Amino acid sequence: MSSSLELLAEIRQSSERRPFAVLKLAEPLLNTRGVSRAGDDAWLVYEQVFVSAIDEGQIELAKAVLVILRTRFPSSQRVKRLYGMINEAVGHPDEAKTIYKEMLEADETNILASKRLIALLKSYGHIGETVKQLVAYLDIHNNDFEAWLELSNLYLTQNLYPQAAFCMEEVIMQQPANHYFHLCYAEISYSMGNFDLALKEYLRVVELSTDNVRGFYGIKLVADRIRDIRAKPKRDQNARIDDAPQPATLDRLSQLATERLVAAYNGANDTCKKTAEEWLKA
């Protein structure tokens, strides 16, 4: 019994989204009223079960849990947001929207409501509206790097690369040591045509995360591209290679990338290895 509670607490801690596991762990607890043994944590468990239930589509269970929570916390904003979520889950977006707007009118600073509103708009595909709300949210809470990340993704769905790059820069400023963010930024720069910047960022990825295959692919692609652009007299309008390194350095980088990629594929099975080697030779 207690180990289930511990596992549930761990899942809460790591904020993983594992609805099936949570429901499986929680089912015996709910049936035998073992949840009361958790003491004050019981309400957290109920909230967790609620979210997993609507994730899995078990609306009846979610409703039951919601009633329990409402009885205990009749005027809670946190519970109100759960009402909004269940409305979203059964397909009543307008009711959900009303609930969130009410919460925001009552308290402008309620982060839960703002975020749920944005998520609601996104899930219904109103990208323009979502972006507007998210930008308004970020105007106030500009140190929420996850929100910046979300905004960057939204811009990418609309192929707005400069805006997406701006958001990634904000993320990088707040989390400079995370190689994945540099990777995103590198790939956005590459897609935009800022090859010099892309090269530097890919190099940063490879510095932060040894033998990062995606990083090395990026280096090879960009180095080759820069070489091609320099060779051809007529340049692509969007390409920026002013800050790119000398040809000698480019060659060395390309060589290093090839080498590390070959080493990386050494452990792979034969078809993978062959395909990679053929591509690398080209």
Added chain:
Amino acid sequence: MSGLAESTEQVMFLDPAIRNWVLFPITVIMVLVGVFRHQLTILMTGEPPKPDIRDIRQAKALIRGQILAQSNSYIPLSSFTERKKFLCSAFEEGEYLKNKNAKDQSPVNLMADPKNMEVMMDGMKKQMMGIVPQTLIMGWIQFFFSGFILIKLPFPLGLRFKQMLQSGIMTPNMDVKWVSSLSWYFINLFGLRGVFSLILGGENSADGIRDMTAMGSMGAMGQQSGQPQDYNKLFMAMKDNLSIVYHEWDLANIEQRVFVKYGKQSRVFTSAAK
């Protein structure tokens, strides 16, 4: 005539009744009072004041400036310049200020703001809760339990402590190791912190030491906490800060660094060869 050559321990026999009727009761009382204080503080602490959204925006705008100043080496020069220009002009205009119109007025008197009154009252209540029981217990101990020694400390102390720890017992020769009940009170004060964290969990209000440090810093902080933060000045300072930041891009010599990392060359310091 106790010369320095003499090293015999002073041996004294204490009535076990002292142990039963003084030692334990003092400890027990202190524990109970601590728990009582903790519960009372929980009851009395009001809800923390809800922050106004404009306050949050103001504070976070400042944080944004700080992050830019700190982490500017991770983004390219063009991005940094863009942001610097934007933030500097925004700070200049007072874009993020709570009351844009009142930018040039002197800061509002803190006393007049009702929200802040509550916060201050809460703080003062907490202080009272800390000081009053301590004083009471000290007085009680002085009154009832003075004039005799209670315990023998296992470690030696300097003679200076004699006055504090043996208050009420005027003997020139008694070792400082023998101490009175007041010093037992002090020992408990410092020692019961561990016990309280076991009983009451980490953050508890029964901490005697915290009150003492609070009392000490209260005098120093008294003048400062009266002023509200003048955000206009802070923004101006941040703007000046940003304008003198020298942007040095972290990735300027990244090619060299990567070569070094993968063993292709030993470190080259100058950025001459790109």
